[in-house]
Amino acid sequence: MSHKIAVLPGDGIGPEIVEQAQRVLGALGMDLETQTAAVGGAAFDEFEHPLPPATLELAKNSSAVLFGAVGDWKYDSLPREFRPEQAILGLRKALGLFANLRPAILYPQLANASSLKPEVVSGLDILIVRELTGDIYFGQPRGVRDVAEGPFKGEHQGFDTMHYADTEVRRIARVGFEAARKRGHKLCSVDKSNVLETSQFWRDIVTEVARDYPDVQLSHMYVDNAAMQLVRAPKEFDVIVTGNLFGDILSDEAAMLTGSIGMLPSASLNASNQGLYEPSHGSAPDIAGKNLANPLATILSAAMMLRYSLDADAQAKRIEAAVQSVLEQGLRTTDIYEEGSHKVSTSEMGDAVLKAL
Amino acid sequence: MSHKIAVLPGDGIGPEIVEQAQRVLGALGMDLETQTAAVGGAAFDEFEHPLPPATLELAKNSSAVLFGAVGDWKYDSLPREFRPEQAILGLRKALGLFANLRPAILYPQLANASSLKPEVVSGLDILIVRELTGDIYFGQPRGVRDVAEGPFKGEHQGFDTMHYADTEVRRIARVGFEAARKRGHKLCSVDKSNVLETSQFWRDIVTEVARDYPDVQLSHMYVDNAAMQLVRAPKEFDVIVTGNLFGDILSDEAAMLTGSIGMLPSASLNASNQGLYEPSHGSAPDIAGKNLANPLATILSAAMMLRYSLDADAQAKRIEAAVQSVLEQGLRTTDIYEEGSHKVSTSEMGDAVLKAL
Numbered sequence A, B: 001m002s003h004k005i006a007v008l009p010g011d012g013i014g015p016e017i018v019e020q021a022q023r024v025l026g027a028l029g030m031d032l033e034t035q036t037a038a039v040g041g042a043a044f045d046e047f048e049h050p051l052p053p054a055t056l057e058l059a060k061n062s063s064a065v066l067f068g069a070v071g072d073w074k075y076d077s078l079p080r081e082f083r084p085e086q087a088i089l090g091l092r093k094a095l096g097l098f099a100n101l102r103p104a105i106l107y108p109q110l111a112n113a114s115s116l117k118p119e120v121v122s123g124l125d126i127l128i129v130r131e132l133t134g135d136i137y138f139g140q141p142r143g144v145r146d147v148a149e150g151p152f153k154g155e156h157q158g159f160d161t162m163h164y165a166d167t168e169v170r171r172i173a174r175v176g177f178e179a180a181r182k183r184g185h186k187l188c189s190v191d192k193s194n195v196l197e198t199s200q201f202w203r204d205i206v207t208e209v210a211r212d213y214p215d216v217q218l219s220h221m222y223v224d225n226a227a228m229q230l231v232r233a234p235k236e237f238d239v240i241v242t243g244n245l246f247g248d249i250l251s252d253e254a255a256m257l258t259g260s261i262g263m264l265p266s267a268s269l270n271a272s273n274q275g276l277y278e279p280s281h282g283s284a285p286d287i288a289g290k291n292l293a294n295p296l297a298t299i300l301s302a303a304m305m306l307r308y309s310l311d312a313d314a315q316a317k318r319i320e321a322a323v324q325s326v327l328e329q330g331l332r333t334t335d336i337y338e339e340g341s342h343k344v345s346t347s348e349m350g351d352a353v354l355k356a357l
């Protein structure tokens, strides 16, 4: 069976890192049909929209989307609906990609890259499960309005709505519990239920879902405390499950604990395991086109794609082993370079992974 | 002129740390009139409310509130409005304490306490200015309702409203700019304007206010990126200004970077410089009553009280110098103890500060 994959390189370093991931996929000898389309600022330049209809159609009709990165300073002054990052929000919503899996793994070879002490982070391996289609990201109503009463009556006010419905919490909780079951059997649900109604609702449902997972140890933590504990003792976590907004913040904080965000992939899945796969880092316009970017997060995202959307776990493992091997060989792009290692370019890193396959 | 100070010790270690701060205040030879009242779980036990009317009245009629800490596991199952932390939310709202100042300072003597590498954090001195009476903390409507339309129609949904009005943003922005002006002249405003209307509104107003502060260098950062940069290179920040929810998360993250949250004070001010002063740490019920807690954050909060609400900067500096001196003498409570230093109890630490005054 042939799998259709939509390739959306995007902006900045997107095209060059996606190119390396495509080379790796191509070398597996699998029957993959890839089709490339414009997204982000690049799509805006060409089609006056960051997510043109043809790109959205292609994504919908594919088993998976391999996504590079979007964004560039030059689009900052556009009205919000035309900015590059709207493409990613649009894809998440249109494809119903409610489950975002963001591993924060510190490769032993890169322990020095972290700003944290080695004993605090070495061997770090946590998984953040972030809800991705609900919360304050998409809640209506939102906008700017006149204040109707109270001390600021008559002034303008910006406003947004946070909400989570029963099913939304239930299904992401299940993803969290299932993931914990396959790992260390510990799930920490993060919320702000001492202040937010949405969070109290979230917490009640997660607690209910826990009854189906007696083998998983569930804990609850406030988001402010979670932000602290990630800094203090990140290895105490196994799987974290949280809402869209808190997940945005905590998954980036967790990624940075490793000091090597250029290594971290992500997967965003819907109920039928259709998924979007992208590196956890951004589009880095400052180094775009210079053959300097680290392609490994994108290559590892392609591995996640094989595992979750293409049911090809063995091939995913091949890629992951190849990445391990190039790290052991001492090959490093600029972002993870340290003295004594061997500095390589984006394409040389791709070559090395291909060779190690 | 005599100053009236409301002393609210609260729960857990609250009473013992506040006692030491009161001893220090008492030794300054100032004309201070202190009056103690119940708050938090302790108040609930006695008066069936975490913020009894008499406590609220006292706080309103005082120049400043010296606050210990509230909370204990045993109140976790109470309906939200009776839980200890509602007292602090109630005080903030009733007194209009919109400006929360949270320094994250790493004392050179405690550099080892951090989970971050010394070179990343030594000399850390950042100030987080958090808006404290608006945002999603108090926004109406909020609650649980039936979903009216869409895929989850008919289900229950928890929801909250985030909002900021013009004046709310303007006045906290001014606090941020003024603080930056007295420090390193750098202000970073943190929001999530790529997603939230409230944040775009916030960003536009902060940008407007910046015109009055040409000597301060303003930057804007998304909250997810800020959570990363705090881990990667916290010393790049000088003053951060942000909303209530993001400030809750980032100020705790920043505090934990120091590894010595037992040292960090905070101030919450209203427009007339009436203020509430409390340590950044919690009530630590596990060590309550054992004479183990670190009283320095509370003692330093008393110093902030002198500076901001009592216009007694010289006395504030005396306290801060005394705290520096006990650290130099090698005195450490358990939380900041390391080999080679001299372990002391809560009251011994208080004694030492008194002696150093």
Ligand SMILES: CC(C)[C@H](C(=O)O)[C@@H](O)C(=O)O
Residues within 6 Å of the ligand: A085, A088, A089, A248, B194, B195, B224
């Ligand atoms: C670009 C932005 C809208 C996006 C988000 O906030 O979800 C990004 O930060 C992410 O985490 O993928």
Ligand SMILES: CC(C)[C@H](C(=O)O)[C@@H](O)C(=O)O
Residues within 6 Å of the ligand: A194, A195, A224, B085, B088, B089, B248
């Ligand atoms: C106790 C809680 C309501 C409070 C908050 O979220 O503001 C606390 O975390 C704080 O930061 O003072």
